Amino acid sequence: RSLTAPSFPTSLKDVFISVKTSKRFHRSRLDVILKTWHTLAKDQIWFFTDDDDLRVAKRVQSGHLINTKCSSSHNRSSLCCKMAAEIMAFASTPDKRWFCHFDDDNYVNIPALVKMLQHFNPEDELYLGKTSIPEPINVLDHIQDQRKNVSKKKVSFWFATGGAGFCLSRPLVEKILPKVRDNAFVATGESIRLPDDVTVGYIIEHLFKTRLTPVPKFHSHLEALKLIPQESFSDQISFSYSTYSDQEQNIVQIGGLSEAKDPTRFLSIHCHLFPGTIKACDRIVR
Numbered sequence: 001r002s003l004t005a006p007s008f009p010t011s012l013k014d015v016f017i018s019v020k021t022s023k024r025f026h027r028s029r030l031d032v033i034l035k036t037w038h039t040l041a042k043d044q045i046w047f048f049t050d051d052d053d054l055r056v057a058k059r060v061q062s063g064h065l066i067n068t069k070c071s072s073s074h075n076r077s078s079l080c081c082k083m084a085a086e087i088m089a090f091a092s093t094p095d096k097r098w099f100c101h102f103d104d105d106n107y108v109n110i111p112a113l114v115k116m117l118q119h120f121n122p123e124d125e126l127y128l129g130k131t132s133i134p135e136p137i138n139v140l141d142h143i144q145d146q147r148k149n150v151s152k153k154k155v156s157f158w159f160a161t162g163g164a165g166f167c168l169s170r171p172l173v174e175k176i177l178p179k180v181r182d183n184a185f186v187a188t189g190e191s192i193r194l195p196d197d198v199t200v201g202y203i204i205e206h207l208f209k210t211r212l213t214p215v216p217k218f219h220s221h222l223e224a225l226k227l228i229p230q231e232s233f234s235d236q237i238s239f240s241y242s243t244y245s246d247q248e249q250n251i252v253q254i255g256g257l258s259e260a261k262d263p264t265r266f267l268s269i270h271c272h273l274f275p276g277t278i279k280a281c282d283r284i285v286r
């Protein structure tokens, strides 16, 4: 499909970009996002967090730092609570056609994201993302009958890795809303006992029978990021970073600023894609 020319008139203003974060990452992770890719799409990016923070609120569009009031602990129900808040916020922003979720350790290549979406009809029910495992996941479903007897059944489905980013079209979001609103998403996550991104896959693929469309241009730190060739960066939709161990970082391989000045590589990626657009690029000798 990527060989065909983009054929739908989607533009940046049609996209709702949602970034999941938490109070303790506002400095360590949001600052570099605010310096880089956020500058290209301020009006479309919303941050979903778990506390108020005037310092960040001042740097984003008014109302775009959302305190979900979800718990800030890293457990399933608080992460599912946040994912549900992200999807519900999109649902009540009717001028946007696409919902795209990212984590706060993602770099999002805005033009590449829009270009990818132009290949798909926003009127269709679409679930676009990167699978992290080469097989569908097998899950024990806990089904409760009217007498509250619980039976377990094996179900199998694909899901898109939340840490790479994924997009849902509005018709798909409208369809799954009954399984998102009023705590339904958290309850579903609890019933399969798996993380929020797996719960999204379970709801879309298993409950509503819409198949994931794999888009390999999303990247999470579950892959070896140094394997992405620099010549292809302008085509890639998302990047990430993480630490394998004290010695080794899983980061994108790119020249530019030193690892000391740019440990996430996001400044260097941004200067590579959009030369000269931010001050940090001035320090790069070409």
Ligand code: UDP
Pocket (backbone or CB within 6 Å): 019, 020, 021, 022, 025, 072, 073, 074, 075, 079, 082, 102, 103, 104, 105, 163
């Ligand atoms: N996160 C969160 N609350 C937490 C921990 C993490 O909202 O208590 C968010 C975090 O900001 C990020 C995503 O969940 O957007 C994934 O977290 P992280 O990258 O730390 O862990 P991973 O699952 O990638 O190992």
Ligand code: MN
Pocket (backbone or CB within 6 Å): 103, 105, 163, 221, 242
């Ligand atoms: Mn992560």
